Amino acid sequence: MKMAKMVAPWKPMHIWFVGDIQWSGNPEAVATNHLKRTLQQALEDEQRGHEVRFILMGDYIDFLSPSNRSRLKSSNLYDTANDVIDQKAMSLTYEVAEMLAPIRGKVLGVVEGHHFHELKDGTTTDMRLCEMLEAPFFGTTGLIHIQFERVGTKSQGRIAATIWFAHGSGNGQTGYYPLMRLAKKAAEWEGVDVFAMGHTTKKCMDFQNKPYPRWANVPDLAHRKVILVGTGGYSKTYVLGAKQGQVERGGYAEQGMMNAAIIGSPVVHIRPFSTHGNYLGLEVAADPMAPLDEGLDITAEG
Numbered sequence: 001m002k003m004a005k006m007v008a009p010w011k012p013m014h015i016w017f018v019g020d021i022q023w024s025g026n027p028e029a030v031a032t033n034h035l036k037r038t039l040q041q042a043l044e045d046e047q048r049g050h051e052v053r054f055i056l057m058g059d060y061i062d063f064l065s066p067s068n069r070s071r072l073k074s075s076n077l078y079d080t081a082n083d084v085i086d087q088k089a090m091s092l093t094y095e096v097a098e099m100l101a102p103i104r105g106k107v108l109g110v111v112e113g114h115h116f117h118e119l120k121d122g123t124t125t126d127m128r129l130c131e132m133l134e135a136p137f138f139g140t141t142g143l144i145h146i147q148f149e150r151v152g153t154k155s156q157g158r159i160a161a162t163i164w165f166a167h168g169s170g171n172g173q174t175g176y177y178p179l180m181r182l183a184k185k186a187a188e189w190e191g192v193d194v195f196a197m198g199h200t201t202k203k204c205m206d207f208q209n210k211p212y213p214r215w216a217n218v219p220d221l222a223h224r225k226v227i228l229v230g231t232g233g234y235s236k237t238y239v240l241g242a243k244q245g246q247v248e249r250g251g252y253a254e255q256g257m258m259n260a261a262i263i264g265s266p267v268v269h270i271r272p273f274s275t276h277g278n279y280l281g282l283e284v285a286a287d288p289m290a291p292l293d294e295g296l297d298i299t300a301e302g
Contacts, residue, residue, distance in 0.1 A: 019057025020233025058113025
C-alpha cells in the first residue's frame with residue numbers, strides 16, 4: 001500500500017477512474033472509441049477552469065494472468081526468448097500509453113491489476129506505463145489525501161477529501177458485487193470519503209451515511225457520506241465473430257458465461273465551498289453541485 005498527500009487549488013475537481021482496458025492488440029475486443037470519447041469528455045471541464053484528474057485501476061494490457069506468469073517463470077526459457085516476450089509486452093504497453101496520451105501528467109495514481117508482465121530488469125509493464133504517463137505507481141492499494149487550500153479570504157484554511165482505490169479481486173458476477181466488497185472496506189476504514197474498485201468491469205455506485213456523535217455543550221449527531229465506486233472498464237465480454245485460431249470461439253469471459261461488461265468510466269466530483277463564516281466542513285453529497293452553506297461537496301456519476 002502507498003499513501004500520498006497533495007494540495008489542490010480552491011476550485012472544483014473531477015476525478016475519473018479508468019482501468020480494465022485489457023489491450024491485447026485486437027481492436028475488436030476493446031471499446032477503444034468509447035475510451036477516446038470518455039477522455040475527451042473528461043477534459044472538457046478544464047475549459048470551465050476546473051481541475052480534471054484521473055486514477056488508473058489496473059489491467060491495462062491483457063498479457064499474463066498470475067497463473068500464466070507462474071508457468072512462464074518455471075519454463076526456464078532462453079534469454080533470447082524472454083527478450084522477445086518482453087518486447088511484445090512493452091509493445092502493447094506503448095500502445096496503451098498512446099491511447100492514454102491525452103491525460104499524461106494528469107494522473108493522481110496508478111495501481112496494478114492481475115494482467116501485466118514482469119520484465120527482466122525487475123520492473124513491470126504497469127510501472128513502465130506510469131513512466132510514460134508521468135504518473136505515480138501505488139502498487140496494490142492507493143490512498144490519496146487531497147487538501148483544497150483557500151487563501152486570501154476571511155475563511156482561509158484547508159479542507160480535505162481522501163480516496164482509497166485498488167484493482168480488487170473476486171469473481172462475483174452480480175452488478176452490485178463491487179459494492180459488497182467495498183462496503184466491508186468502508187466499515188474497516190475511518191476518514192475515507194471514496195472507495196473505488198476495478199477488476200469486475202462493473203460500473204456502479206452506492207452512498208453510505210456514517211453517523212458520529214459531537215460532544216459539544218449540547219451533544220448532537222452528525223454524519224458524513226461515503227461513496228463506493230465500481231470503476232467499469234473497456235474490455236468487451238462478447239465480441240461478434242471472435243475466434244481462437246481458426247475456431248469460432250469467444251474469449252475467457254464469454255466462455256465463462258460472465259455478464260456483459262459495463263463499458264465506461266465513473267467520475268467523482270469534488271467541490272470545495274464556503275459561503276459564510278470561518279468554518280470549513282466536509283460534505284459528501286449525492287446531488288451534483290448541490291448548493292450548500294460551507295464545506296466540501298463530493299458527488300459521483302457513472
